[in-house]
Amino acid sequence: xxxxxxxxxxxxxxxxxxxxxxxxxxxxxxxxxxxxxxxxxxxxxxxxxxxxxxxxxxxxxxxxxxxxxxxxxxxxxxxxxxxxxxxxxxxxxxxxxxxxxxxxxxxxxxxxxxxxxxxxxxxxxxxxxxxxxxxxxxxxxxxxxxxxxxxxxxxxxxxxxxxxxxxxxxxxxxxxxxxxxxxxxxxxxxxxxxxxxxxxxxxxxxxxxxxxxxxxxxxxxxxxxxxxxxxxxxxxxxxxxxxxxxxxxxxxxxxxxxxxxxxxxxxxxxxxxxxxxxxxxxxxxxxxxxxxxxxxxxxxxxxxxxxxxxxxxxxxxxxxxxxxxxxxxxxxxxxxxxxxxxxxxxxxxxxxxxxxxxxxxxxxxxxxxxxxxxxxxxxxxxxxxxxxxxxxxxxxxxxxxxxxxxxxxxxxxxxxxxxxxxxxxxxxxxxxxxxxxxxxxxxxxxx
Amino acid sequence: xxxxxxxxxxxxxxxxxxxxxxxxxxxxxxxxxxxxxxxxxxxxxxxxxxxxxxxxxxxxxxxxxxxxxxxxxxxxxxxxxxxxxxxxxxxxxxxxxxxxxxxxxxxxxxxxxxxxxxxxxxxxxxxxxxxxxxxxxxxxxxxxxxxxxxxxxxxxxxxxxxxxxxxxxxxxxxxxxxxxxxxxxxxxxxxxxxxxxxxxxxxxxxxxxxxxxxxxxxxxxxxxxxxxxxxxxxxxxxxxxxxxxxxxxxxxxxxxxxxxxxxxxxxxxxxxxxxxxxxxxxxxxxxxxxxxxxxxxxxxxxxxxxxxxxxxxxxxxxxxxxxxxxxxxxxxxxxxxxxxxxxxxxxxxxxxxxxxxxxxxxxxxxxxxxxxxxxxxxxxxxxxxxxxxxxxxxxxxxxxxxxxxxxxxxxxxxxxxxxxxxxxxxxxxxxxxxxxxxxxxxxxxxx
Numbered sequence: 001x002x003x004x005x006x007x008x009x010x011x012x013x014x015x016x017x018x019x020x021x022x023x024x025x026x027x028x029x030x031x032x033x034x035x036x037x038x039x040x041x042x043x044x045x046x047x048x049x050x051x052x053x054x055x056x057x058x059x060x061x062x063x064x065x066x067x068x069x070x071x072x073x074x075x076x077x078x079x080x081x082x083x084x085x086x087x088x089x090x091x092x093x094x095x096x097x098x099x100x101x102x103x104x105x106x107x108x109x110x111x112x113x114x115x116x117x118x119x120x121x122x123x124x125x126x127x128x129x130x131x132x133x134x135x136x137x138x139x140x141x142x143x144x145x146x147x148x149x150x151x152x153x154x155x156x157x158x159x160x161x162x163x164x165x166x167x168x169x170x171x172x173x174x175x176x177x178x179x180x181x182x183x184x185x186x187x188x189x190x191x192x193x194x195x196x197x198x199x200x201x202x203x204x205x206x207x208x209x210x211x212x213x214x215x216x217x218x219x220x221x222x223x224x225x226x227x228x229x230x231x232x233x234x235x236x237x238x239x240x241x242x243x244x245x246x247x248x249x250x251x252x253x254x255x256x257x258x259x260x261x262x263x264x265x266x267x268x269x270x271x272x273x274x275x276x277x278x279x280x281x282x283x284x285x286x287x288x289x290x291x292x293x294x295x296x297x298x299x300x301x302x303x304x305x306x307x308x309x310x311x312x313x314x315x316x317x318x319x320x321x322x323x324x325x326x327x328x329x330x331x332x333x334x335x336x337x338x339x340x341x342x343x344x345x346x347x348x349x350x351x352x353x354x355x356x357x358x359x360x361x362x363x364x365x366x367x368x369x370x371x372x373x374x375x376x377x378x379x380x381x382x383x384x385x386x387x388x389x390x391x392x393x394x395x396x397x398x399x400x401x402x403x404x405x406x407x408x409x410x411x412x413x414x415x416x417x418x419x420x421x422x423x424x425x426x427x428x429x430x431x432x433x434x435x436x437x438x439x440x441x442x443x444x445x446x447x
Numbered sequence: 448x449x450x451x452x453x454x455x456x457x458x459x460x461x462x463x464x465x466x467x468x469x470x471x472x473x474x475x476x477x478x479x480x481x482x483x484x485x486x487x488x489x490x491x492x493x494x495x496x497x498x499x500x501x502x503x504x505x506x507x508x509x510x511x512x513x514x515x516x517x518x519x520x521x522x523x524x525x526x527x528x529x530x531x532x533x534x535x536x537x538x539x540x541x542x543x544x545x546x547x548x549x550x551x552x553x554x555x556x557x558x559x560x561x562x563x564x565x566x567x568x569x570x571x572x573x574x575x576x577x578x579x580x581x582x583x584x585x586x587x588x589x590x591x592x593x594x595x596x597x598x599x600x601x602x603x604x605x606x607x608x609x610x611x612x613x614x615x616x617x618x619x620x621x622x623x624x625x626x627x628x629x630x631x632x633x634x635x636x637x638x639x640x641x642x643x644x645x646x647x648x649x650x651x652x653x654x655x656x657x658x659x660x661x662x663x664x665x666x667x668x669x670x671x672x673x674x675x676x677x678x679x680x681x682x683x684x685x686x687x688x689x690x691x692x693x694x695x696x697x698x699x700x701x702x703x704x705x706x707x708x709x710x711x712x713x714x715x716x717x718x719x720x721x722x723x724x725x726x727x728x729x730x731x732x733x734x735x736x737x738x739x740x741x742x743x744x745x746x747x748x749x750x751x752x753x754x755x756x757x758x759x760x761x762x763x764x765x766x767x768x769x770x771x772x773x774x775x776x777x778x779x780x781x782x783x784x785x786x787x788x789x790x791x792x793x794x795x796x797x798x799x800x801x802x803x804x805x806x807x808x809x810x811x812x813x814x815x816x817x818x819x820x821x822x823x824x825x826x827x828x829x830x831x832x833x834x835x836x837x838x839x840x841x842x843x844x845x846x847x848x849x850x851x852x853x854x855x856x857x858x859x860x861x862x863x864x865x866x867x868x869x870x871x872x873x874x875x876x877x878x879x880x881x882x883x884x885x886x887x888x889x890x891x892x893x894x
Binding site: 005010011030067124161162182185188197201231311315334338 | 461
């Protein structure tokens with residue numbers, strides 16, 4: 001499939017609204033913010049991810065000549081519109097939470113300040129680029145917290161919703177603290193360590209399981225993991241014990257055996273005894289198969305050193321979308337908010353401040369209007385002006401270290417899987433006043 | 448983001464197994480089949496989709512010189528492997544269910560016959576390309592069945608898991624019977640009609656809601672839909688009534704008003720009365736906001752003519768992954784199956800036959816080995832030989848007509864949203880015999 005990275009990858013209304021904005025001279029400065037309306041039921045916090053892709057998108061957002069010609073041929077648009085899109089580039093300013101930052105509902109993940117037509121046009125793809133990595137990072141962080149000291153590997157490519165999702169999931173999981181991914185392109189593209197074992201088909205293609213193990217080990221002697229559940233898990237573990245001395249003599253380093261089905265804890269205990277009794281105490285046990293953070297917590301006491309976590313993570317199976325929005329907060333200097341039932345928003349350009357307790361843990365955030373300095377550290381940083389990044393994106397390792405430092409200072413209730421107390425995000429008086437002002441200014445409610 | 452369409456978009460073990468296969472001369476003919484192990488709880492049938500992308504992937508699967516150099520530099524692979532991947536192309540044969548075909552667990556969606564290294568290497572991406580569109584088409588079909596005669600539009604791009612997911616969702620929903628999508632690229636790429644309304648931000652950017660309506664209508668007079676829930680839905684409907692005569696005089700065609708929040712049925716009834724009383728009986732009501740097939744069923748009696756269905760469809764929110772597998776069924780002429788706990792499979796090259804009742808409805812399928820002719824129509828068709836498509840892919844409109852004809856002959860219980868009787872898929876005696884033979888041949892179980 002040829003690559004769908006095009007500015008036409010948007011909702012039609014972004015283009016029709018653009019024409020209306022241009023026709024009526026609505027090109028004043030707009031402020032949009034992208035934020036979560038609510039936490040998913042099963043999350044105590046969110047971890048920001050996807051910013052690098054979003055900034056890359058904004059820097060390179062152009063319509064090709066072919067696309068402009070197609071828009072013209074569609075018959076929907078006028079000359080003013082066509083001239084505008086032919087020259088389009090994003091020239092706005094962006095503030096954002098650095099990737100790896102923990103955040104909460106109503107706190108802007110991203111703020112765009114740009115002429116209204118520019119800020120509006122990029123909405124759909126910005127949400128598309130930020131929502132999914134943020135969901136994966138937020139869920140992956142739970143596995144990291146649930147299984148301290150275990151090797152966690154992202155395995156979700158095959159069931160991710162497409163190529164982009166597979167790649168983004170590997171990056172988001174690594175960012176959140178996973179050791180790596182099965183995804184080779186993620187290693188080539190991002191330097192994320194790739195991990196691999198073998199498939200059942202490899203075993204099945206051979207006439208004999210032991211022969212399959214030996215073939216694989218001799219071809220790839222450096223870090224061998226044998227998949228041992230194709231027929232009889234414990235029998236296969238005994239074969240590994242039998243094969244080990246011969247393989248060792250040929251320079252093979254058996255790193256682990258992998259379980260992928262059945263009662264993982266029960267099999268792990270039996271296999272551990274077989275390996276130990278067979279003189280292989282250093283051969284680890286790696287497990288996979290329908291795992292998520294809850295399964296990891298249940299397997300905490302099993303003799304399993306590493307986990308492949310795929311489908312449920314890469315599809316965010318417990319909550320595959322975030323209730324998030326990219327909303328107009330200010331236009332031409334006037335604060336804005338909508339009051340649709342159940343969807344009212346806080347208006348204006350915002351900043352969030354975070355306070356810390358004496359022990360270094362996060363103690364509470366304050367959401368307020370820009371310029372209203374509050375106690376604590378401001379969370380949003382200016383990352384783009386005139387459509388160009390102010391600095392190169394930080395290396396992934398730095399983002400990963402930032403995420404780790406965020407997880408380290410989460411309040412204790414947020415580190416647990418079950419939902420505990422909500423993290424306090426206070427709305428500052430200045431923001432409440434602005435909301436009242438926005439309501440008073442809006443004539444929409446006075447027909 | 449540069450496009451992730453690369454053969455490195457795979458699991459590392461596909462490459463390490465490839466090296467082992469090559470080293471040990473395991474290049475005999477393999478048969479792999481991709482199928483669903485189980486239906487999701489909330490589905491009575493699946494609708495095949497994604498085949499066109501899968502065949503395009505197979506036809507174009509190559510490693511670039513840069514990728515081969517990267518693989519060499521990784522230090523993991525030997526010369527034999529590197530020479531092989533430098534020249535790699537897929538030369539296998541493919542049988543598949545035509546897109547739009549209804550199918551059931553254990554029935555192959557796709558069958559690959561190729562030298563083992565080729566058939567194995569393409570596993571990850573084939574699942575990735577077929578699973579998601581099939582899930583979306585299967586779910587979209589439920590909305591089509593739940594809301595006969597309504598205009599259904601796919602709105603999910605922003606919350607889809609990436610760019611390619613957004614595009615694939617638009618195509619899969621259209622294929623299943625939706626009228627179109629908000630996704631402009633889907634129109635440019637596939638000819639899928641794009642639909643659009645306006646956003647709350649458009650209303651908010653204006654000082655006055657009525658002014659926003661008029662601005663939009665005069666810029667895009669042909670098929671106007673006003674979003675009326677930003678402040679007070681019924682008040683906004685009355686504004687539309689007031690504006691209508693003036694707009695009509697200026698050539699504006701008001702097609703509908705859109706509701707996006709609150710009690711959709713309640714608002715729709717009130718708005719309908721306002722529009723009718725105001726002389727606008729032809730202005731329709733379009734609704735959106737967290738909709739899925741169950742919401743459509745509940746809204747069946749509301750005066751709503753069309754629906755925008757986004758997030759829940761494009762993320763397959765009720766079941767975001769399919770329990771599916773791509774399994775080795777035969778190698779070098781010998782049938783294969785694994786017997787991992789809970790994951791045992793039917794071996795061999797298979798074909799499914801479908802019987803029909805006197806009223807034309809589907810009456811039951813038989814799954815058997817290739818060549819064992821059964822009553823009914825064979826479902827899998829040969830679509831690729833020597834790595835090339837045997838015929839151009841059918842036009843999307845033809846696929847859509849095929850899907851419609853499949854939905855028309857679904858047994859009545861499968862047309863309802865709640866789970867009814869399971870559709871009967873019989874395993875033929877010849878396939879049962881082959882499974883026994885595969886078990887007898889396998890030495891894996893006899894350590």
